[in-house]
Amino acid sequence: MRWEELDQQPCSLARTLSVVGDRWTLLVLRDCFLGVRRFDDFEARLGVTRHVLADRLKRLVEAGVLAKVPYQERPRREEYRFTEKGRDLYQAVMALVSWGDRYMAGAEGAPIRHRHKGCGQVMHGVLVCSECGEPLVPKEIELEEAPEWQGQLLPAHRHARSVEG
C-alpha cells in the first residue's frame, strides 16, 4: 500500500494518516500551533530540507488542513494558516504530546508545560467519552462495523485473547 491508496481505506486512522502520517507533517503542524506561518521559519526551526518542506506544505494545503494566505503583494508573499479542519487536529497533537510528556521525557521532565488559562493549572490532555465524560480505556469500547463492511474490517480473533492481553 502506498500513500496514494491510504485515503481510500475504510479506516479513519488510515485516512487520517494519509494526511498527517509522517513525522515532518506533524512537526510542521506543531510549529503552526506555536504560531509559525512562513516557509523560512519552518525550515529554520525544523531542520527539514526545503524540498521536503515544500512538498509537505503542498500536501497539507491540498488536504484542506492549511491555507495559503497572502500577506503582501509586490512581491506577492503567502503564509500558511490553519483552516478549521487543521485547527481541529489540536486534540490529536496534544494527545501525542501528553504521551510523550509521560513516557519520553527525561529526568528533567517535559520541556514545555501547558497551563490551562481557564483553571490556571498545569495540565495534560485526557481523552474522554463525548457522551458521559469518562476517560477512555480500550476494553470499555465496543466496535461496530458499518453495515456495508460487515465482517471485513475487524480481525477474526483467530488467536487473540483480548484487547488488554
Added chain:
Amino acid sequence: MRWEELDQQPCSLARTLSVVGDRWTLLVLRDCFLGVRRFDDFEARLGVTRHVLADRLKRLVEAGVLAKVPYQERPRREEYRFTEKGRDLYQAVMALVSWGDRYMAGAEGAPIRHRHKGCGQVMHGVLVCSECGEPLVPKEIELEEAPEWQGQLLPAHRHARSVEG
C-alpha cells in the same frame, strides 16, 4: 534531521514521533488494539511488506511499546503484545481516529462506530483538561518552557499574530 536524532529533541511531540511517527507504525498499533498479535496476521491485514513490518515491530519492541511473548515452544513462536506504555497510546490513536471520523469520512459516515460500554452510547473522543475537565482549545493553553530551555523552544513570533489566526 533523521529518525535517530528525533528522540533527542527537546519536544515531546518529536520524541513521540521518534516512536510512532510513520504511517505503518500507527497502523500496526491500530491492529494491536483490534487484537492482532502475530506477524503473518499483521502482514495480511496491513498490506505492508514483511521487510518493513519486521523493522517496525523491532522498533516498537526496542521502544518498549510492544513486547514479544512466547506462545509456544518447539518451535518457539512469539507474538507481540502491548506493554503499559503501548496501551497508553490508545488515547492518541483514538484522537486521530476521531479526527478522521469527522473530516475524512465519506457520505456513508465512519466505517467503524465506537460504543462506550460504560454509558451505552455511540461516542467519539474528546480531549479535556486533566485538572478542570474542560475541552482543550489551542488559545486557552499557555506554554511555559522548562527553565533549562528558556527562549530556545518557542518561536519569537516575528510575524505571527496569534495561534488562532
Added chain:
DNA sequence: CCTTCGAGTTCCAAAAAAGAACTAACAAAT
C-alpha cells in the same frame, strides 16, 4: 522425503529524503 506453518531474512529495483546550490521577483543600498 516432501509439504506446511510461522516468523522472519535476503536481494534487487523503485521511490523518497538529505544536502547543497540555484532561480524568480522584487526592494534597498552603494
Added chain:
DNA sequence: ATTTGTTAGTTCTTTTTTGGAACTCGAAGG
C-alpha cells in the same frame, strides 16, 4: 546601474528507505 538582501521555492546529485518477490530456519505431519 549594479550589487546585496529577502522570501519562497526548484533543481541536482547522493544516500536511505520502500516495494515486491523469493528464500531460510526449525519443527510437525503424512
